[in-house]
Amino acid sequence: MTTTSASPAPPTRPTVVLAEMDLLDVCEVVVKRAGQKGASQAECYGEHLTATSVSLEQNELKGASVAEHEAFGIRVFVGGAGQRRMGFAYVNRKDGASLDEAIDDALAIARASPADEANELVDPLPIRPIGGLRDPRVACMSTQDAVHLAQQLLESARRTDPRVSIDSGSVSSSHGQTAIATSRGIRAVDVDAAVTWGLFGMAVDPKSGEVGSFDHVYDAARSFDDIKVDVAGARFARQVLGLLKPRKGQSFSGPALFSPDAFEEIFLGALVGAIDGDTVLKGKSRLGDKLGERIASPGFSVVDDGTLAGGLGSAPFDREGLPHRRTVLVGDGILHHFLYDGKTARRAKKRPTGHAQGAARSIPGIGTTNIRVGPGDRSDDELLRDLGQGLLIGRFSGNVDEVSGDFSGVAKGSFLVKNGRKTTPVQETMIAGNVYQLLNKLLARGHTLHRNMTTECPYVLVDGVTVTAG
Amino acid sequence: MLDLLESALAKRTGAWLELRLHDRRSRSILVEDGVLEAARATRHCGVGVRAFVDGGWGFASTSVLTPEALLRAIDAAVDAAAAAARGRTQKALPPLPAVFANGTYQSPARQPLSTLSLEDKIALVMKTDAAVRSAGQRITSSSAKYTELVDQKFIVTSDGARVVIEDAKPELRVQAVAALEGELQSCVEAAGHTGGFGDLFARRSAEEMALKAAQTATDLLRAGYVDGGKKQVILAPDVVGLLVHEAIGHTVEADFVLAGSAAAGKIGKQVASDLVTLCDSGQSEYTSGAGGVVLVDDEGVPTQKVTIIEKGILKSYLHNRETAQQFGVAPTGNARAFEFDNEPLVRMRNTYIEPGATPLPQMIGETEDGWLLVGAKNGQADANAEFMFVVGEAYPIKDGKLGPLHRGTTITGDAFEVLRSVDRVGDVFAWELGSGYCGKGQPAKVDAGGPHIRCLATLAGQKEGA
Numbered sequence: 001m002t003t004t005s006a007s008p009a010p011p012t013r014p015t016v017v018l019a020e021m022d023l024l025d026v027c028e029v030v031v032k033r034a035g036q037k038g039a040s041q042a043e044c045y046g047e048h049l050t051a052t053s054v055s056l057e058q059n060e061l062k063g064a065s066v067a068e069h070e071a072f073g074i075r076v077f078v079g080g081a082g083q084r085r086m087g088f089a090y091v092n093r094k095d096g097a098s099l100d101e102a103i104d105d106a107l108a109i110a111r112a113s114p115a116d117e118a119n120e121l122v123d124p125l126p127i128r129p130i131g132g133l134r135d136p137r138v139a140c141m142s143t144q145d146a147v148h149l150a151q152q153l154l155e156s157a158r159r160t161d162p163r164v165s166i167d168s169g170s171v172s173s174s175h176g177q178t179a180i181a182t183s184r185g186i187r188a189v190d191v192d193a194a195v196t197w198g199l200f201g202m203a204v205d206p207k208s209g210e211v212g213s214f215d216h217v218y219d220a221a222r223s224f225d226d227i228k229v230d231v232a233g234a235r236f237a238r239q240v241l242g243l244l245k246p247r248k249g250q251s252f253s254g255p256a257l258f259s260p261d262a263f264e265e266i267f268l269g270a271l272v273g274a275i276d277g278d279t280v281l282k283g284k285s286r287l288g289d290k291l292g293e294r295i296a297s298p299g300f301s302v303v304d305d306g307t308l309a310g311g312l313g314s315a316p317f318d319r320e321g322l323p324h325r326r327t328v329l330v331g332d333g334i335l336h337h338f339l340y341d342g343k344t345a346r347r348a349k350k351r352p353t354g355h356a357q358g359a360a361r362s363i364p365g366i367g368t369t370n371i372r373v374g375p376g377d378r379s380d381d382e383l384l385r386d387l388g389q390g391l392l393i394g395r396f397s398g399n400v401d402e403v404s405g406d407f408s409g410v411a412k413g414s415f416l417v418k419n420g421r422k423t424t425p426v427q428e429t430m431i432a433g434n435v436y437q438l439l440n441k442l443l444a445r446g447h448t449l450h451r452n453m454t455t456e457c458p459y460v461l462v463d464g465v466t467v468t469a470g
Numbered sequence: 471m472l473d474l475l476e477s478a479l480a481k482r483t484g485a486w487l488e489l490r491l492h493d494r495r496s497r498s499i500l501v502e503d504g505v506l507e508a509a510r511a512t513r514h515c516g517v518g519v520r521a522f523v524d525g526g527w528g529f530a531s532t533s534v535l536t537p538e539a540l541l542r543a544i545d546a547a548v549d550a551a552a553a554a555a556r557g558r559t560q561k562a563l564p565p566l567p568a569v570f571a572n573g574t575y576q577s578p579a580r581q582p583l584s585t586l587s588l589e590d591k592i593a594l595v596m597k598t599d600a601a602v603r604s605a606g607q608r609i610t611s612s613s614a615k616y617t618e619l620v621d622q623k624f625i626v627t628s629d630g631a632r633v634v635i636e637d638a639k640p641e642l643r644v645q646a647v648a649a650l651e652g653e654l655q656s657c658v659e660a661a662g663h664t665g666g667f668g669d670l671f672a673r674r675s676a677e678e679m680a681l682k683a684a685q686t687a688t689d690l691l692r693a694g695y696v697d698g699g700k701k702q703v704i705l706a707p708d709v710v711g712l713l714v715h716e717a718i719g720h721t722v723e724a725d726f727v728l729a730g731s732a733a734a735g736k737i738g739k740q741v742a743s744d745l746v747t748l749c750d751s752g753q754s755e756y757t758s759g760a761g762g763v764v765l766v767d768d769e770g771v772p773t774q775k776v777t778i779i780e781k782g783i784l785k786s787y788l789h790n791r792e793t794a795q796q797f798g799v800a801p802t803g804n805a806r807a808f809e810f811d812n813e814p815l816v817r818m819r820n821t822y823i824e825p826g827a828t829p830l831p832q833m834i835g836e837t838e839d840g841w842l843l844v845g846a847k848n849g850q851a852d853a854n855a856e857f858m859f860v861v862g863e864a865y866p867i868k869d870g871k872l873g874p875l876h877r878g879t880t881i882t883g884d885a886f887e888v889l890r891s892v893d894r895v896g897d898v899f900a901w902e903l904g905s906g907y908c909g910k911g912q913p914a915k916v917d918a919g920g921p922h923i924r925c926l927a928t929l930a931g932q933k934e935g936a
Contacts, residue, residue, distance in 0.1 A: 054554065054557070057725065057729075058725070058728045058729050059729075060558060060559060060560065060562075061554060061557045061558045061559075062527060062554070062562075063526060063527030063528055063529060063550070063551065063554045063813075064526075064527075064528055064529070064550035064551070064553050064554040064557075065528065065529035065530060065531075065547075065550055065813065066529075066530045066546045066547075066549075066550055067530065067531050067811055068531075068532065069531075069533070069811065070533065086509075087509065087510075087511075088508065088509065088510040088511070089510065089511045089512065089513075090510065090511070090512035090513070090514070091512070091513050092513070092514050092515065092516065092533045093513075093515065093516075093533050093534070093535075098513070101513070102511075102513065105511040105513075106511065108511075108588060109509045109510065109511060109588065112509075112588045112589045112592055113506050113509055113592065114505075114506050116505060116506070143549070143550055143553045144553055147553050147554065147556070147557040148557075150557065151557055165729055165730045166729070167725075167726065167729035167730075167853070168725075168729075168911070201729060201853075202729075202730065202853040202854070204730040210854075211730055211731070211732055211734075211853050211854045211855075212853070212854060213852050213853065213854055213856065214852050214853045214854075251698070251699075282502060282503055282611050283610045283611050283647070283649070284610075284611050284647050284654065284656075286654060361512055361514075362510075363508045363510055397850045397852075397858045398858055398860060398880045398930075399847055399848055399860035399878075399880060401656065401878075403647055403654045403655065403656040404653065404654050404655055404656070406877065408860070408878075408879055408880040408930040409858055409860070409880045409930065410856070410858040410880065410882050412852070427854075427856060428856060428882055428883065428884075428928055430698060430858075430880055430882060430928065430929075430930030431930070432698075432879075432880070432930045466698075466930075468698035468699060468928070468929075468930050
């Protein structure tokens with residue numbers, strides 16, 4: 001890319017200079033260049049990621065990989081206020097010709113698109129740093145470090161029982177930088193680092209030939225001190241061994257105890273979809289006219305907090321460069337907020353809530369950061385006793401129709417509960433219901449929150465679930 | 471580009487190396503409720519390097535296409551392979567030598583994507599979205615999304631592969647949302663193929679997809695719920711596609727077999743009704759343009775049609791060069807990587823049941839009490855062959871007669887038990903899942919289909935108002 005702006009790039013060697021520039025500086029050059037080519041507004045979101053990963057396969061360390069990724073998402077607008085047309089392009093190279101081609105692609109799309117009065121970049125707001133997102137000991141982990149962690153993960157899962165069979169798994173460390181520059185004056189950069197690890201597999205009994213149901217564990221940490229692969233390995237072993245010798249379930253309609261995983265998969269996924277400002281605006285949300293009204297049982301609360309120190313979903317700014325914040329979505333069963341990015345807020349005549357989300361490859365959309373479901377007052381054992389007879393749903397493999405709220409699917413990793421105690425695992429057991437109806441049938445919640453990547457949630461006892469045994 | 475890769479390869483000897491340059495250009499256009507919400511162009515381009523050193527695998531990728539950057543990536547992959555080798559308890563077997571593709575392979579296309587301008591494509595999506603909203607009073611929301619993936623790949627290996635692969639895959643997805651008295655129902659109709667617009671719209675036009683989505687969403691507003699339990703079901707070709715992909719296909723991927731999937735040790739055994747012959751192919755059998763067409767896989771191996779089950783007997787697994795070495799068979803061309811920075815894995819391509827002899831009306835007429843299931847959504851399979859998938863439409867069959875639309879449901883069962891229960895196989899074949907992606911750590915464009923089949927499976931039930 002050649003440029004005549006105040007960029008430090010000498011025009012005779014633009015590619016080399018761009019390659020050596022900081023991520024944020026490249027974003028600024030792209031924004032200026034888009035303006036020179038005819039954009040009335042422009043935004044460039046850059047990301048640079050360095051990752052080391054070690055994979056596991058078939059109870060053995062499979063291989064190692066290293067990757068360095070740098071990419072730019074370029075959003076341009078042509079035309080004046082109220083009549084702007086938008087185009088977007090992505091490219092994963094930062095030589096001048098590639099970036100120029102991407103700007104031209106974005107402008108061509110903008111010129112071929114109809115105008116939309118909501119097409120407008122957001123104005124800058126103060127951004128505060130968030131602690132605990134980049135531990136230098138995580139950021140400088142080597143391939144050999146990842147190999148050692150992968151060996152620990154494998155051994156901790158396999159050492160207690162040879163029936164544990166790992167189909168696949170991985171340990172990955174990454175550190176990266178995101179930057180954003182816009183023609184409205186946003187200029188921000190952030191760095192972070194994380195380690196993730198996971199196992200996927202089942203128990204296989206060589207004597208009986210029985211193959212158990214799949215299960216998995218995943219976890220992540222931003223702090224080196226929080227890397228606990230051996231805990232995950234031992235948990236994985238307990239989970240898959242517990243799924244051997246399943247029995248047919250029992251058909252009933254009534255209360256069931258949802259694990260945090262299952263509750264998140266069914267209820268939180270649909271809830272977040274339904275409070276997405278865009279879904280609301282388009283009449284596709286069952287909660288669109290429920291702001292300020294009861295949508296769930298008393299005591300139920302959900303908070304989104306993108307400013308949580310060390311949070312896996314935390315970052316100082318969102319995909320449009322606005323600061324993240326803490327938002328009460330549902331408080332004591334009452335719906336408090338919808339989520340907005342800049343475009344949707346403009347359409348709804350609201351303020352953006354800092355929930356623009358996405359990577360460089362995508363146009364900003366709407367999403368959450370760190371979700372926390374408020375704890376209840378019961379221990380997990382007390383919840384089992386409260387249930388008495390029924391089903392403990394470990395995971396859900398099925399479909400949730402976010403529009404209607406209907407869900408149906410297979411209860412995986414699930415157990416019959418008898419006399420208030422978890423007993424045998426079940427197979428071919430289907431569960432069904434409607435999210436929006438069942439949110440008003442929450443009977444109790446555990447006081448212990450279990451973290452699953454960016455979500456913290458307790459066990460939740462829900463009435464009115466239809467269970468069908470195969 | 472081949473010369474660039476071969477030049478780098480020539481400078482590094484001593485390790486098995488595979489260099490795959492993948493240049494992917496994608497365009498997508500999303501229109502919702504008459505508004506162009508998103509139109510974007512992406513280019514994701516770079517080289518993935520795999521190395522095999524001393525019984526360990528290493529991988530590295532770079533988006534910088536200079537000789538120096540390629541050599542750095544090769545060195546990084548070799549170092550990673552050496553580190554992996556040191557961490558293994560046993561050395562991995564090297565990739566099996568293969569008969570490689572050589573030359574340029576281009577997927578055929580009817581009316582190539584370049585025949586429509588960007589403006590024409592935007593107009594097509596706008597018109598499709600409008601057709602949904604004009605289809606009925608109950609429609610409250612509409613959307614149409616067009617996506618195209620245009621790929622160019624260059625693969626060279628230190629043991630002889632040297633191939634160029636060109637391919638285009640367009641898809642269109644149309645959604646209708648209908649409302650009545652506070653209730654909302656939606657329906658998605660989608661098509662995805664390999665080739666051009668002549669392939670994408672070979673079976674039905676964009677407008678026909680829009681009308682079907684609108685009609686089904688409207689009809690679902692008044693539809694009842696399915697009563698759960700084990701039922702006799704007739705599966706439409708799209709649901710058959712989901713069944714063979716999720717329930718059988720994954721269990722015969724050789725890497726899953728090695729981990730102990732339900733298909734392990736069953737080669738040569740009866741696993742299905744003798745009416746069932748099930749295949750996976752990189753080509754497009756019966757009708758052209760299947761969405762998972764792969765002429766050459768990402769290890770440079772020409773793809774083959776693999777007969778997985780022949781008349782009920784399990785005949786073959788799906789292999790890459792590594793698993794083929796472990797099983798002592800020839801690779802089947804099933805190694806696939808989604809993009810340059812993904813490592814090739816054992817994946818399906820186009821998976822299907824071969825057509826039989828029973829016309830659909832006869833199949834329905836011979837069913838006393840059952841359900842016709844149409845509209846495959848998502849699905850998953852388990853290691854123990856238990857599967858689940860979601861269907862959007864269910865029609866009761868009583869005494870040989872088809873009843874009104876009921877709401878979609880989830881279907882589950884033991885995959886091999888379901889296939890053993892197949893007692894009718896239809897005579898009309900269709901590819902139906904080309905708009906979908908299979909997920910296995912990384913996405914893959916796949917397709918699946920077949921004729922209608924009749925079998926036994928468990929349906930999830932739900933009570934009115936529950």
